């Protein structure tokens with residue numbers, strides 16, 4: 149059966165390990181990812197693609213900070229917009245090339261997408277979203293002292309800078325997206341969308357929206373059948389990284405909520421994916437979310453890989 153699928157690609161899964169890639173390395177990683185995306189397209193599913201930007205937006209912010217004596221630094225919302233262009237460009241190239249190889253007459257297009265957030269969202273006073281590079285505890289302590297960064301330990305992988313991550317309320321360009329999805333492979337809400345608040349006009353704010361939550365909003369707005377969250381692990385685990393680690397094939401919304409309460413999912417990494425999956429699966433009968441590995445999307449949709457979250 150053909151499905152309408154919103155695919156959310158992880159920002160950490162668009163690079164190899166923790167290493168910052170060159171432009172060519174990033175393109176090559178995205179080319180590999182695109183082969184798997186195109187498997188789903190070739191199988192007849194309608195795909196809409198969202199992507200993360202945590203590592204990338206952090207690095208652009210750092211580049212801006214490091215050259216601030218010569219060039220005025222851009223604000224975080226503008227850095228987010230830059231990541232939509234950069235990652236969207238590579239996705240367009242890679243998916244375009246792969247579709248051409250398979251003689252599929254479709255084009256991928258990226259939409260610079262703004263997402264409305266509440267200016268009073270308490271996230272602005274409590275930064276939780278990890279971005280950019282990973283640091284050791286010693287390096288993090290120096291950055292906190294010298295640059296007044298807020299830093300947190302990120303899922304056992306090291307310390308990262310954290311920034312506010314308000315809840316996505318409304319996708320500004322949704323009407324355009326709805327018009328385009330039948331004809332094109334649409335790439336949208338990159339990096340969770342550029343956060344804006346509604347005053348008389350739309351005004352960019354310094355934050356990074358969680359792309360899993362924004363993808364969930366997109367999937368609901370488009371009435372998708374599946375929210376497919378692709379990341380660096382094949383499945384969701386209980387007791388992740390511990391001796392008694394247990395990988396899950398499927399989980400009900402009720403069980404997922406219990407596992408959240410028991411603290412199985414790391415904040416800023418697996419927790420937002422589970423929260424997005426639970427929200428989508430609960431939003432309408434028949435909808436399901438799957439969390440799976442970047443190169444196993446097609447298997448996951450066939451029920452052969454990943455963790456399914458259903459009501």
Ligand SMILES: Nc1ncnc2c1ncn2[C@@H]1O[C@H](COP(=O)(O)OP(=O)(O)O)[C@@H](O)[C@H]1O
Pocket residue numbers: 157158159160161200202303378379380381383384385386387388412413414416417418419
């Ligand atoms: N319970 C868990 N099960 C599986 N992975 C987990 C769990 N808790 C934390 N993780 C970590 O979360 C990572 C996914 O989050 P993240 O790297 O932020 O995603 P993204 O691919 O969207 O950038 C996994 O690669 C894994 O290292």
Ligand SMILES: NC(=O)OP(=O)(O)O
Pocket residue numbers: 157158159160199200201202203339340356357358359360
């Ligand atoms: N914006 C966002 O959630 O990015 P990551 O998925 O890369 O963390």
